[in-house]
Amino acid sequence: MLGVGLLGFVMLNGGYLVTVLGLAAIYGVFCTGLNLFMGYTGQASFGQSAFAAVGGYGTAILCAGHGWDPVAGLVVSMAIAGLLALVVGYPVMRLRGHYLAMATFxxxxxxxxxxxxxxGLTQGYMGYAGIPPLGFAGHELGTERAQLGALVAIMLFGVWLAERMKSSRFGRALRAIAGSEPAAMALGIPVSRYKLAAFVVAAVYASAAGSLFAHFIGFIxxxxxxxxxxxxxFTMLYLGGIGTIWGPVMGAVIASLLPELFRGLKEMQDIAxxxxxxLMLIFVPGGLAGLLRRLARKPT
Amino acid sequence: MPDLIQLAQALVNGVGVGLVYGLVGIGFCVIYNASGIVNFAQGVFVMLGGMLAHTLLTRAGLPMPVAAVLATVIVAAIGVAIQLLVVSPMWQRGTSMFAIILATLAVQIMIERITILSLGDQPRTYDNFTPGGPLRLGPITIDYQLFWVLGGGALMVAALWLFFTRTRIGRALRACSQNAEAAALLGIPVGRMLLLSFALSAALGSAAGILITPTQYTAYSIDGPFGVNGFIAAIIGGFGSAPGALAGGILLGAAQAVAVVLFGAGYRNVAALVIMLLVLLLFPSGVFNATRSKA
Known part of the structure; x- marks a missing residue:
């Protein structure tokens, strides 16, 4: 409700907030994927930025360098990221705890x-410029508002997909793994294969987010x-509520608007x-979604 | 094709840096053994040690020994503060380990940014502890500071060993690492031991940072590489073993130096990270694990 209102307001007024919300939608995609791996499966990846980079650079090289269609660039980059996650994840998913954390980091x-x-491939520190905006079959989305609309639609699709996955056989298996690996194994769940699958799905989400970022900003x-x-x-994930469907999106929107409240030095933002x-990790580990649920449950 | 002299020179310098990795790695082990916590912010102590020593030297005009001791004390206090304000509240609430690792990572970013804001983002360095040098052995030159690094490192390792084997407090710390509950039942204040472990590993990192700074430079951003390489050193040594971490660090420093000669300076961190992934996958309990028990 609040989200729809905010979106409508921004769509009507336009301006800088369009960019902020667009980035929030992109991070929403990224965090929804990360949430599948961390929230449902109870694993940790400190290296999802790697897959976002695959998506971003894939899109930059294919679309800006070779003139591909954005959708084709997006899909091919996602496939590459998924394949990379499969190859890297196969050995890495055997690790646990801080080994897993450090290996992904x-x-x-x-x-x-x-x-x-x-x-030679990435243009180094200089970055990749001149990436075309989102579009399909030669039609570019000219205005920022149209792009924001597309981003929000893609994000909602990603969330819907995650929701479907959560209540599927696959999602239930993941949650069983989060509960207890030995117990999941005893139930006949192939634990390492499911962990790997969740890792690949998260990587594909991250890659999509990277591609979208490249199109939206035009430079990486x-x-x-x-x-x-x-x-x-991670801030977004824990702010919104890890392991919930809407938590990552809520966190992405709030954390994106946060710096608008106290604009200032980039360093101050990072500190904030x-x-x-x-503070969230210590006092509200369930995030805002968990907090809301607790308040709703409390008899008044 | 790089010649042998170049390679030998790189190895000499690599051992010095590797010793620092080893000391950072020991810092990881000290905290991990006492609590099972992995403090990702370990590299921050190395950075702060060098930066604070430089600031005390140039801005306050203190002599080197005073600046070094003062900087180390301050960094140890920061380590204690991290434990008290961030780690301990989460530990007592039984927060998951990933969340604690994440929190220490956030602490690292926070301290980096505060360092930029207060001390600036320019790299800096200061003179060797003893003037003169370098020592020439045929075509190979050895910087005098390298002897300070080696000597200081050896001294710290010896002191640590004595502390852990000969003093009551050191033995209590080891008891916590073996079984925290049993240690608590024996009347060992486990919480205070955890504080001590943070102070100790912060001081170790700081001292390493102060020793190594004259041979290269220090800046707000060196904490990431030192932290990660220290972690890799600990992994090579089998996580939790102090002597293993030291040996792992020296191995890593040497391997990195060779990689720089062969592939170019840009790939030093890539080489280290690839080594780590290989060790994790092939020797998950450390390269020299068969021979030694926990320290």
Whole structure:
């Protein structure tokens, strides 16, 4: 309700907030994917930025470099990211706890370093400019508002898909794994295969988010997909409520609007995100969605 | 084709940096053994040590030994603050381990940004502890500071070993690592031991940062690489083993130096991360695990 109102208001008024909400929708896609892996399956990936980078650079190279159609670039990048997640995930998903955390973190850092160093492919620190806006079969979405509409539609589709997955056999298996791996195994769930599948799905979401970002902003550089992106997406996830359907989207919108309240130095924003994240982790680990549910349940 | 002299020179320098990785790795182990917590913000201590020592030297005009000790004390206090304000509240609420790792990562970003705002984002360095040098052995040169790094590192490792094996507090810390509940039943204040472990590992990282700064530079952004490489050192050594972490760090520093000679300076971190993934997948409990028990 509030979301629809906000969207309508911004659509009518336009301006800078269109960009902010567009980015929120993109992060909504990213966090919805991450949520499948972390919220439902109870695993951790600190390297999802790697797959967003695959999407972003895939789109940049295919669309800006080779003149591909945006949709084709998006889909091919998603396939590459999924394949990469499959290959990397196969050995890495055997790890647990802090090993898993650090291995995925390393993955993000490796891709970051490669995007800086492999300048023949990625144009290095300079970044990739001139990426066309979203469109299909030669028709570009000219205005920012039209793009925002498309982004929100794509995000809602992503959320709908996640919702379907959550209540499917696949989703129930994932939640069983989050509850207890040995118990899930005893129920006949092939634990490592399902973990890998969740990892691949999350990577495909992240890649889509990276592609959308490239189209929306028109420019990407290695900095876009660095460690701050990981922390920001976790902030959104924990702010909104990890393991819920709408939590990631809520978190993405709120965390995107947050800096608008206290515009200022980029450093101050990062500090604010970190502080919010730490406070949420300590005091409200269920996020806003969990908080709302608790309030709703309380007899008045 | 790089010649052998170039390679030998790189190895000499790599061992120095590797020792610092080893010390950071020990820092990871000290906290992990006491609590099972992995503090991703470990590299922050190395960065803060160098930055604070530089600030105390140049802005306050203190002599080097005073600046070094003062910087280390301040960094240890910051380590304690992180434990008290962030880690401990989560630990007591039984928060999941991923959430604690995430919180320490957020602390790292926060401290980085505060450092930029207060001390600036320019890289800086200061003079070697002893003037003169470098020492020449044929075509290979050895910077005098490298001896400070090696000597300081050896001293700290020896002191740590004595602390853990000969003192009551050190033994209590080891007891916590073996079984925290049993240790608590024996009357060991486990919470205070956890504080001590953060102070100790912060001081270790800080000292390493102060020692290594003259050979390269320090800036707000060095914490990431040092933290990750220290972690890799700990993994090579089998997580939780202090001597293993030290050996792992030196191995890693040497391997990185060789990789730089072979592939170019840009790929030093990629090389380290690939080494880590390989170790994690092939030797999940450390490369030298068969020979040694937990320290």
């Amino acid at each position: 390393a993955l993000g850092l490796i891709v970051y370093e490669l995007s800086v160093e492999w300048s 550089s290695p900095e876009v997909f660095g460690v701050p992106m990981v922390v920001l997406s 995100y970190s502080v919010v994240l730490i």
